[in-house]
Amino acid sequence: xxxxxxxxxxxxxxxxxxxxxxxxxxxxxxxxxxxxxxxxxxxxxxxxxxxxxxxxxxxxxxxxxxxxxxxxxxxxxxxxxxxxxxxxxxxxxxxxxxxxxxxxxxxxxxxxx
Amino acid sequence: xxxxxxxxxxxxxxxxxxxxxxxxxxxxxxxxxxxxxxxxxxxxxxxxxxxxxxxxxxxxxxxxxxxxxxxxxxxxxxxxxxxxxxxxxxxxxxxxxxxxxxxxxxxxxxxxxxx
Numbered sequence: 001x002x003x004x005x006x007x008x009x010x011x012x013x014x015x016x017x018x019x020x021x022x023x024x025x026x027x028x029x030x031x032x033x034x035x036x037x038x039x040x041x042x043x044x045x046x047x048x049x050x051x052x053x054x055x056x057x058x059x060x061x062x063x064x065x066x067x068x069x070x071x072x073x074x075x076x077x078x079x080x081x082x083x084x085x086x087x088x089x090x091x092x093x094x095x096x097x098x099x100x101x102x103x104x105x106x107x108x109x110x111x112x113x
Numbered sequence: 114x115x116x117x118x119x120x121x122x123x124x125x126x127x128x129x130x131x132x133x134x135x136x137x138x139x140x141x142x143x144x145x146x147x148x149x150x151x152x153x154x155x156x157x158x159x160x161x162x163x164x165x166x167x168x169x170x171x172x173x174x175x176x177x178x179x180x181x182x183x184x185x186x187x188x189x190x191x192x193x194x195x196x197x198x199x200x201x202x203x204x205x206x207x208x209x210x211x212x213x214x215x216x217x218x219x220x221x222x223x224x225x226x227x228x
Binding site for chain 2: 032034046101104
């Protein structure tokens with residue numbers, strides 16, 4: 001089955017700095033890569049996603065890049081703000097079926113004011 | 114759009130009792146619903162997948178007689194934890210998707226504490 005590795009497990013930055021979270025996946029058939037933000041005591045919220053036919057996608061301060069050859073994808077947050085502090089999960093989905101994602105272990109992002 | 118609710122948001126029950134958690138898709142028809150379990154500071158663990166009108170498909174190691182899942186309509190799925198024990202205490206999260214969609218929409222989660 002699919003295996004998703006996520007690094008780092010904890011990331012501490014100063015407000016205004018950029019943050020980068022990296023994930024690798026094992027199954028080359030995966031074709032959908034969402035990123036979720038989970039605040040304490042809440043369910044995950046989709047913040048951005050990318051499909052395998054695209055190399056990069058951007059939404060305001062958030063961007064995701066995908067390297068299919070190397071089987072890795074990254075989340076980039078620029079101009080970080082204290083409200084960006086949360087746990088971020090990457091995931092990879094196999095094509096077909098119900099697109100059940102395999103999640104990474106999560107990255108706890110702390111943005112210091 | 115694509116809002117998923119869960120009820121209750123938290124519940125405390127005594128060991129040996131059963132508790133039911135509801136998951137509703139508020140503004141779309143959810144052909145597939147998923148139930149996850151999450152321990153503190155850990156990732157989401159998929160427990161089961163259910164399609165409307167069909168029996169749930171449980172992940173390996175998840176006891177289907179203990180975690181009863183019903184997906185009776187396109188907007189409602191329920192998870193019943195039967196004969197709950199303290200080790201069942203956890204954060205339970207549902208998600209929903211509609212046919213052909215890549216995306217899953219997550220509920221806010223239910224904190225279960227078994228005393």
